[in-house]
Amino acid sequence: MVMLPLSFIFSQESDSLPLGVTGEIKAFQLEKRNFLLNPVSELPPKIDPLETEINYPLLGGIGVGVLGSAYGIMVYQQNAWWKEQRTKFHIQNDWEYALWIDKIGHFYGTALIAHAFSAGLEGANVQAEANTWYSSALALSFQLFIEVQDGYGPQWGFSPGDATCDVLGAAFPVFQYYYPYLNNFKFKFSYFPADLTKRNPNSGQTHIIIDDYAGQKFWLSMRIKNMLPEKVSQFWPGYLCLAFGMGVKNLDGNGGGQRDFYLALDLDAETTPLHGKFWQFVKNTFNYFHFPMPGIRLTNKVVFFVLAY
Numbered sequence: 001m002v003m004l005p006l007s008f009i010f011s012q013e014s015d016s017l018p019l020g021v022t023g024e025i026k027a028f029q030l031e032k033r034n035f036l037l038n039p040v041s042e043l044p045p046k047i048d049p050l051e052t053e054i055n056y057p058l059l060g061g062i063g064v065g066v067l068g069s070a071y072g073i074m075v076y077q078q079n080a081w082w083k084e085q086r087t088k089f090h091i092q093n094d095w096e097y098a099l100w101i102d103k104i105g106h107f108y109g110t111a112l113i114a115h116a117f118s119a120g121l122e123g124a125n126v127q128a129e130a131n132t133w134y135s136s137a138l139a140l141s142f143q144l145f146i147e148v149q150d151g152y153g154p155q156w157g158f159s160p161g162d163a164t165c166d167v168l169g170a171a172f173p174v175f176q177y178y179y180p181y182l183n184n185f186k187f188k189f190s191y192f193p194a195d196l197t198k199r200n201p202n203s204g205q206t207h208i209i210i211d212d213y214a215g216q217k218f219w220l221s222m223r224i225k226n227m228l229p230e231k232v233s234q235f236w237p238g239y240l241c242l243a244f245g246m247g248v249k250n251l252d253g254n255g256g257g258q259r260d261f262y263l264a265l266d267l268d269a270e271t272t273p274l275h276g277k278f279w280q281f282v283k284n285t286f287n288y289f290h291f292p293m294p295g296i297r298l299t300n301k302v303v304f305f306v307l308a309y
Contacts, residue, residue: 059124066117070142074149089148092157096255101248103165104218105210106143108187110169112288114139118173119281132177140170184226188219188243188266188290190309195251217247217309219290221266241266243290245308264295264308 095103117135126134143166151158176182194214209215221243225236245262269286272279295308 053125055124059121059126062120062124065120066138070145073146086152087154089151090157091151092159093161094157094159095161097253098213098251099248099255099257099259101213101216101218101246102211103161104246105213105216106162106165107169107172108189108218108288109210110139110143110166111172111187112189113142114170114173115284115288119284122277129177132174136170136174140166143170184223186221186223186241186287188221188288190217190219190245190290190292191215192309194249213251214247214249217245217262217290219243219245219262219264219266221268221290223268239268239271241268243293243295245290245295258299261298262295262306262308263298264290265293266290267293 114135117138118131121131121135122128144163147158147163147166150156150162172182172187191209191212192215193209194212196209196212196215221241224240224242225233225238227233228236243262243264243266245264247260247262248257249260251257269283272283274283290309292307292309295306297304297306297308
């Protein structure tokens with residue numbers, strides 16, 4: 001086949017060439033002329049993620065559900081903690097109240113609530129970046145509302161420490177969005193009842209799960225495979241993580257008690273071979289919880305091999 005230079009093609013009369021070649025040349029000339037007149041026509045269409053159609057009925061249903069849940073929780077806590085005990089708003093520092101396990105719980109709880117809001121907003125087709133900000137803001141607003149209500153309780157008071165951890169817990173998903181490497185770190189929770197039926201020595205309130213601190217453990221789980229050098233990471237299973245944990249016991253409500261620290265294996269639920277939006281939500285949710293796995297516990301400088309949960 002003879003290749004004709006373009007300069008020759010455009011300088012020759014089309015009828016001096018074979019019919020098939022002439023047709024191809026004319027088509028090429030027309031295509032080139034159209035592109036020069038309107039070069040944007042050859043570019044892929046620009047997609048604006050903000051033009052995604054919002055599912056307003058679902059969004060409204062989420063709003064009603066959120067407000068209803070918030071009201072129900074408020075009524076419960078008013079009856080359990082604040083009923084007939086409201087005083088003037090006051091601030092109470094309680095950094096050592098439960099050896100920091102409650103502060104970690106505020107961080108974790110706010111991030112978990114943001115996850116729930118995020119799933120709902122995603123279902124309503126809210127764009128990812130806006131979703132991240134809205135869900136974190138809603139979670140923080142709810143948590144701070146509870147903190148302000150505590151400020152009127154004589155046994156509680158507004159806790160700057162709790163509020164600070166609420167802010168950090170709401171900020172963490174935002175940082176994960178803008179700095180994807182942070183997705184290698186996941187805060188998780190495990191629970192086994194310890195003081196569930198006991199009463200707080202200060203308020204007399206019967207413990208429920210959220211303040212059964214001796215039964216709680218919080219974990220920082222790390223995706224080791226993504227953090228190792230490439231030559232080494234190929235030998236590390238993608239589903240296997242490593243988690244540092246902390247628990248407490250023998251609390252007296254005034255800063256006394258004992259901390260236990262843990263190092264245990266952990267599972268990355270997101271590696272489960274289930275796909276689709278629903279299953280992705282399920283996997284992401286399971287990744288907020290640490291399930292029993294082999295590990296070690298460090299207590300009073302003594303190491304125990306345990307099934308950590």
